[in-house]
Amino acid sequence: MRLPRGVPRFLGCCVVAGVLAAGVAAPAALGAGVLSNQVADAVDGISATLASSEQPLVTTVTDREGTPIATLFDQYRLPVTADEISPAMKAAIVSIEDRRFYDEGGVDVKGMVRAALHDSSGGSTQGGSTITQQYVKNYLINVVDRNNRAAQLSDQADTIARKLREAKIAVQLGQTKSKEDILTGYLDVVEFTGNIYGVGAAAHAYFGTTPDELTVPQAALLAGMVNNPAVYNPYKYPDRALQRRNLVIDAMVSTGTLAAADAATAKAAPLEVLPGGPDVPSSTCLGAAPDAGFFCQYAESYLIRAGFTADQLETGGYTVRTTLDPRVSSIAKQAVDANVPTAQNGVANTFAVIRPGQDTHEVLAMVANRNYGTDPAAGETSTNLLSSASNVFGAGSSFKIFTSAAALESGKAGLDTPLPNRAGQCFTQPGANEYTQPYCVQNDGVNYPDPISLRNGLATSPNVAFVNLEQQVGMPAVLDMARRLGLRTTLTTNDAGAKPDPSSDNTQYSQPQSQYFQDKLSFTLGNSPVSPLEMANVSATLMSGGTWCPPNPVLSVTDRYGQDVPVRQQACEQAVPAGLANSLLAGLSQDTVSGTSASAAAAAGWHHADFGKTGTTQQSESVAFVGGVDDYAVSSMVFADGPHPKEICPGNPVHLGDCGHGAFGGTVAAPPYFEAMNQILGNRPDVPIPAADPAYLRARS
Known part of the structure; x- marks a missing residue:
């Protein structure tokens, strides 16, 4: 015989009520084997999970001074304690959701029976759940099972097994937690539409206040929303939300927590x-x-490489104190924006600053005229222009640093060694056969001496001398030197700046640069994709006595309890001897004095002791200045970054065009360096460039 509609629900709720009224008797007392097993197997495990599962909290990323620069989260939640919630908020939620909250156990047997009777008679369903039960349900949905959609559906299933499980856990909580803790826990975990979870976040998001300052109307609005946040959204449905708020206020009057006169004012x-x-x-x-x-995106990816998961960072409630120097970063940003406007068509200007050291290389600034964002029309990009090999055209002659370092190490040349330097020359590529075309280069200008010393060559940058030297040293040594000094990530990308694609038949795309350039003498002229951040770190390695360390953006990480969390960092390495590093710095110290950036330095009133190397690609799609001063290692690069790259032209502003004689590293990339560093250094006394080690002045082989 079919039972009348509602009777099964009524009987089920009576069973639940009977079990709970009997002192939370074992589920087997129901005499329903399947139901008993479902509940018995689940309750203890879930209770333990509830006790051990931490609520997702916001991770705060700060600069080195502790000022927040970003937040990372999956659920926007600002946890509070009981005394940080206004009495009005507590009264409102209890009045509308569970007015017997302070007198009942974890469940309200009377309310459950009343709800079942009302439902079985054909009326609308009345909620029989207590705040404690709602706390359990919301904690399961929003915390324990937040990444498991199937489990979330089970947490909401309209079944007797689910209700009994939830009720029994609620009774256990009622026996182990105080009412204040349960109420606070509920108000911390419940959703208020979208990604807003908990009364702390809701008070801030809806009213710009803290939960301890919530007024009666504000508290009533929030309390009314928890029943159905989407339906009572005050922005989408203000009339509905207002009616619901006033219903809560009336409920507060009926429970005696609000005077009628005050209610009228609140409504x-x-x-x-x-x-x-x-x-x-x-x-x-x-x-x-x-x-x-x-910088923030790099710090996040750095922590993920160090072993954190994205989910941990979005839910762990960490405080990530970064190495970002707000003054250095702000000045650098102003310098690049003045050189190339943010929305300038097709031109990017990156600027990275690193503090060298023997134990760590702290990243102080990572800026560009572009902003990190998703609106290309506004000059935004979601590609990290600093950390990735985003400059696909290369850093030009600044790569001569690697050939010079390899030559000093091998003894093929010293700083005073005369290098053959004809106006133009063709070279046989490594591993060439009779069908391989020679590699022909020319110097940009006719006033270079022949021969020219390596020291003078670093300042004036003749192409022929360095390709000749690269051929003598050998490509394996030059590429290895580039990796050791800092191009650790760059050289793992292909010649398009992307991850190598083994399925491609074109070695330009299938091979990493470390392999692709083994037979290409063009490497020293810097025509390959490069990371601006890693080029700054090359300078930092030389300034650290030849010690390479990974570019580090993180000073510390603390968890939600304020405890330090260790961050795994790749170990520093002695890339080259200190004597070699110092000698190379000495060799690079004339660029701003008598070399390729001297005119720009004079125009900027530059007078500091520094080192540098400019770079310009053949078609001027990219120009660079790589150097350092005091304890700042810097790279400034200007390159074409749009879908239709062209020659970069100097001007105010720098722009794409057909200017015949395009931009140079000294005329376009160096000026932001002088502009920024003049402000950063101020009147600080100069730190002299180290003297060259006599062992690296002359060739040894």
Whole structure:
């Protein structure tokens, strides 16, 4: 015989009520084998999971001074303690959700029976769940099973097994936790639409306040929302939300927590939510300030490489104190924006600053005229222009640093060694056969001496002398030197700046640069993709006595309890002897004095002791200045970054064009360096460039 509609639900709830009223008797007392097993197998495990599962919290990323620069989160939640919640908020939620909360156990048997009777008679379903039960349900959905959609559906299933399981866990919580802790826990875990979880985040997002300052109308609005956040969203459905808020206020009167006169005043108040809200911060580094976006993204990826998962960073409630220097970063950003406007068509200007050291290379700034974002029309990009091999045209003659270092190490040349330097010359490529075309290069200009010393060559940058030297040293040694000094990631990319594609028949795409350039003498002229950050780190390696360390963006990580969390870092390495590094710095110290950037230095009033090397690609699609001063290692690069790259032309502003004689590293990439570093250094006394080691002045082989 078919039972009347509602009777099965009524009987089931009576069973639940009977079990719970009997002192939370064992599920087997129901005499329902399958149900008993379901509940018995689940409750203890879930109770333990509830006790051990931490709520997702916001991770805060700060600069080195502790000022927040970004937040990372999956659920926007600002946890609070019981005394940080206003009495009005507590009264509102209890009045509308569970007015017997302070008198009942974890479940309200009377309420469950009443709800079952009402439902079985054909009326609308009345909720029989206590705040404790809702706490259990929301904790399962929003915390324990937040990444498991099937489990979340099970947590909400309209079944007797689910209700009994939830009720028994609620009774256990009621026996082990105080009412204040349960109420606070519930208000911390419940959703208020979208990514807003908990009363702390809701108070901020909807009213721009803290939960301890919530007024009666504000508290009533939030308390009314938890029943159905989407339906009572005050921005989408203000009339509905207002009616619900006033219903909560009436409930507060009926429970005796609000006087009728005060209720009338509260009901007359407008919704008072923040205009244009809710005010929720960005959950990614896309919300960082223009001078911090690329840095933030790099710090996040650095931590993931160090062993953190993306989910940990989005839910762990960490405080990540980075190495970002707000003053250095702000000044550098202003310098690149003045050189190339943010939305300038097809031209990017990157600027990276690293502090050298024997134990760590702290990244102080990673900026570009572009901003980290998703709107290309506004000059934004979601590609990290600093850390990736984004400059696909290369850093030009600044790569002569690697050939010089390899020559000094091998003894093929010293700083005073005369290098053959004809106006033009053709070279046989490594591993060439009779069908291989020779590699022919010319010097850019006719005033170079022949021969020219390596020291003078570093300042004036003749192409022929360095290709000749590269051929003598050998490509394996030059490429290995580039890796050791800093191009660790760059050389793992292909000649398009991307991950090598083994399926491609074209070695330009299938091979990493470390392999692709083994037979190509063009490497020393810097025509290959490169990371601007790694080029700054090359300078840092030389300034650290030849010690390479990974570019480090993180000073410390603390967890939600304030405890230090260790961050695994790749060990520093002695890439080259200190004497070699110092000698190379000495050899590079004339670029801003008498070399390729001297005119720009004079125009900027530059007078500091520094070192540098400019670079310009053959068609001027990219220009670079790589160098350092005091304890700042720097790279400044200007390169074509649009879908239709062309020659970069100097001017105000720098732009793409057909200017015949395009930009140079000394005329376009060096000026932002002088502009920024003049401000950063101020009147600080100069730090002299180390003297060359006599062992590296002359050839030894």
